[in-house]
Amino acid sequence: MSDRIILHADLNAFYASVECLLRPELKEVPMAVVAGLEENRHGVILAKNEATKKYGVKTAELISQAKRKCPGLQTVLPHHDLYWEYSRQVKAVYVRFTNQVESFSIDECWMDVTDIPSIQGNEERFADALRDAVRFETGLTISVGVSWNKVFAKLGSDLKKPDATTMITRDNFKGKVWPLPASDLLLVGQ
Template sequence: MKRVILHSDCNSFYASVECLYHPEIRKKPVAVGGEPEHRHGIILTKNIIAKKYGVKTGEPLWKAKQKCPDLVIIHPNYPLYLRFSRMAQKIYLDYTDRVEPFGIDESWLDVTGSTGLFGSGETIAQEIRNRIKAELGITVSVGVSFNKIFAKLDRVQ
C-alpha cells in the first residue's frame, strides 16, 4: 500500500504570530531577531513585506536595517511560539497519531491509515490549511507525497 505523507510548515512562523498580536505592524516590514537593542543578533524570521526589501533569514540585524530602515524588529517570544506550535500539533493529531515534529514549525504526518475516514492526502492537506488559518490565524504550507522528502518539496500554500 502506498504511503500518504504530509509535510506541514508554518509560513514566516515567528513573524506571523507577532503580527497577530500586534495588528499595528501587520502592513509593515517585520522581522523577529535577537537583541535588537544592541544591534547584535540575527534575523530569525521575516514577513513577506520584509522579504521584498531583501531581508534574509540568518543575516545580522544591522545589515537588514541597512536594506530596510523601517524594518520593525521584534525580540523572540519563544513561549508564545511554542504555544502556537502545540495548537498546530493538536490539529494534526485530529487526523493521525503518527505526527513527527521537526523543529518548532514543521511536522510530518503519516496519514496513510486516515484516508478512508478523512479523504485523500490533498483533501486532508486542504482541511489542515483551512483549520490552521481559521483557528490559529496563521498560514501553513502543506505538501503531500508518498515519502517525507517529496512531501517537504511539494509545498502548497
C-alpha cells in the first residue's frame, strides 16, 4: 500500500494580502491589519505584509511596539466580511482540484489527493498548478506543503513562504524535519 498524498495550503499573509488587493499602494510599503485602537493601548497586529516582516514585526504584537520597530508602518482596520468572501473563493478553487478538502481555519486547508490517478510522481507539479490557479483567479498567493501526513504537510507550508511548494517525503524528511525544534510541528507548542 502506498502512502497518502496530503497537501496543506496556507494563504500568505491573508488579511494583509486582501487589503493590498483593495489598495495596491499598500503592497510595497510596510503595512499591517490591526485590531483595536493604538490610543487605547489595545491595538494589536493581526497580519502584516512582506515589507513589514523584514522589520521583525510579529502577529499579536502591540501596534506601539510594531511602530517602534517599523516607524513608517501603515495600519488598516480589518474587513472580515471580505476575508470570508476571499476564503470562499480560494476554497472553490481547491474543490475543483479535489473533493477531499478539510478547512483548518479561514486561510488554511488540507487536501487529500491520494485517489487522483495522475498525481503519483507529480505531486509538486500538482501543488504548483494549485498555487497558479489561486494566484490567477483571486490575486492571492498560497504556500503548499506536500507530504504523506497532515502534520508534515502543514510544516511544509510553513517552511517556505511566500508562494512556494515544499515537499516533505519519506526520502527527505530526516534532513528537513529533524534539525527543527519540536515546537515547529503542529500543536506541539514550546
